[in-house]
Amino acid sequence: xxxxxxxxxxxxxxxxxxxxxxxxxxxxxxxxxxxxxxxxxxxxxxxxxx
Amino acid sequence: xxxxxxxxxxxxxxxxxxxxxxxxxxxxxxxxxxxxxxxxxxxxxxxxxxxxxxxxxxxxxxxxxxxxxxxxxxxxxxxxxxxxxxxxxxxxxxxxxxxxxxxxxxxxxxxxxxxxxxxxxxxxxxxxxxxxxxxxxxxxxxxxxxxxxxxxxxxxxxxxxxxxxxxxxxxxxxxxxxxxxxxxxxxxxxxxxxxxxxxxxxxxxxxxxxxxxxxxxxxxxxxxxxxxxxxxxxxxxxxx
Numbered sequence: 505x506x507x508x509x510x511x512x513x514x515x516x517x518x519x520x521x522x523x524x525x526x527x528x529x530x531x532x533x534x535x536x537x538x539x540x541x542x543x544x545x546x547x548x549x550x551x552x553x554x
Numbered sequence: 555x556x557x558x559x560x561x562x563x564x565x566x567x568x569x570x571x572x573x574x575x576x577x578x579x580x581x582x583x584x585x586x587x588x589x590x591x592x593x594x595x596x597x598x599x600x601x602x603x604x605x606x607x608x609x610x611x612x613x614x615x616x617x618x619x620x621x622x623x624x625x626x627x628x629x630x631x632x633x634x635x636x637x638x639x640x641x642x643x644x645x646x647x648x649x650x651x652x653x654x655x656x657x658x659x660x661x662x663x664x665x666x667x668x669x670x671x672x673x674x675x676x677x678x679x680x681x682x683x684x685x686x687x688x689x690x691x692x693x694x695x696x697x698x699x700x701x702x703x704x705x706x707x708x709x710x711x712x713x714x715x716x717x718x719x720x721x722x723x724x725x726x727x728x729x730x731x732x733x734x735x736x737x738x739x740x741x742x743x744x745x746x747x748x749x750x751x752x753x754x755x756x757x758x759x760x761x762x763x764x765x766x767x768x769x770x771x772x773x774x775x776x777x778x779x780x781x782x783x784x785x786x787x788x789x790x791x792x793x794x
Contacts, residue, residue, distance in 0.1 A: 512603035512667045519606045519663045520587070523613070526656050527583075527761065530649075531576075534768050538569075541775035545566050548782035 564637055566778040567771050576764050583757040590750025597747075603667055608750050610660040612758040613653055614682075618720050619762050620650030621685075624692075625717035628710035640706035641777060643713050644696060645769035649762060650716075651689035658682060669733055677726040678734035685723055688716035 590608040597604035627643025630636055661679065662672045673679065692712045699705035722729075727736045740748050 512601055515663045515667050516602055516605045519609055519660050522659050522663070523609045523656065526652060527580075530652060530765060531580075534765065534772065537772040538768065538775070541772040541779065545775050545779040545782070548779040549786065 564641075564774055564777045564781055566775040569771065572764065572767055572771070575760070576768070579757065579760040579764050583754075583761060586750070586753035586757040590754055594747050594750050600668065603664065604747070606660060606664050607747070608754045610657065610664060611751060612754040613660065614657040615755060616758045616762045617650055617653035617657055618724070619759065620646045620653060620766065621689075621717045621720045623766060624650060624713040628713035628717070631706055631710045637702070637706065637777065638774065640709065641773040642766075642770050644693075644709060645773055646766050647689050647692045647709075647713060647716070648769055649765045651686065651693060653762070654682065654686040654689055658686060665733075674733055676733045677730040678723070678732050681719065681723045681726045685716060685719050688712065688719060692716060 587608060591605050594605065594608075596602050623646035624643045627639045627641075627646060630639035631643065658679070661682070665674070665679075666672050692709060695712055696705055696709055699708060726732060727734050743751070
């Protein structure tokens, strides 16, 4: 296989972009899941200090 | 689910210092990626494509951690009937599915410029795809079954099946002839690459721990709320 030099830079950028989209997307999803769960818990009569 | 003494096993956990750990993890991941990309020279054959290794390999290896947690949670549920173990396994399966999907995508981004194709029905790729489909099936199964006991029992069975596939994925490059390279060792890789790989392995491990813990926290809080609502409804019926 010959040297690829900087030809593959687009693939590298795509790989890092995909990684960060997934990481940040899941962090956002987690934030929503935690908020929904806490809201439900408070509706059920629990408090954050339970 | 209720323990034999009538007290719910599930209690809403407190976040504690986990949000701080999350911020630390994100900063550490950014630093690890920057250090790895900056200090590593372009590889002789692959050039800059080698830098995909700093995301593909740590994510692929740490996805196995998710399935180990699925295995432990599933076995514990079947042995102890502990609902918390089922929720832990489900949390790890969700993170595992996401990391397995990402591993496949990153692998394809590596495969196209190096192998000339996006996908090949190679044992490593195929067994990883099977793992992804099993974890997706696990999550689909949980959404189809309403009864918590049945859901947990069936999920545990699928979770164990999925986890048993992990050694096949890992060893596939040694057991069969594959396009995918065999595992490297620190002695077979230039030290300039090893530092970046180790830092990213640790950063992604922290990320996996953080994701599973916070997803588990959300699941436990939700179940604790459901138990409270059920107890309130039963109390109303009892008093009415």
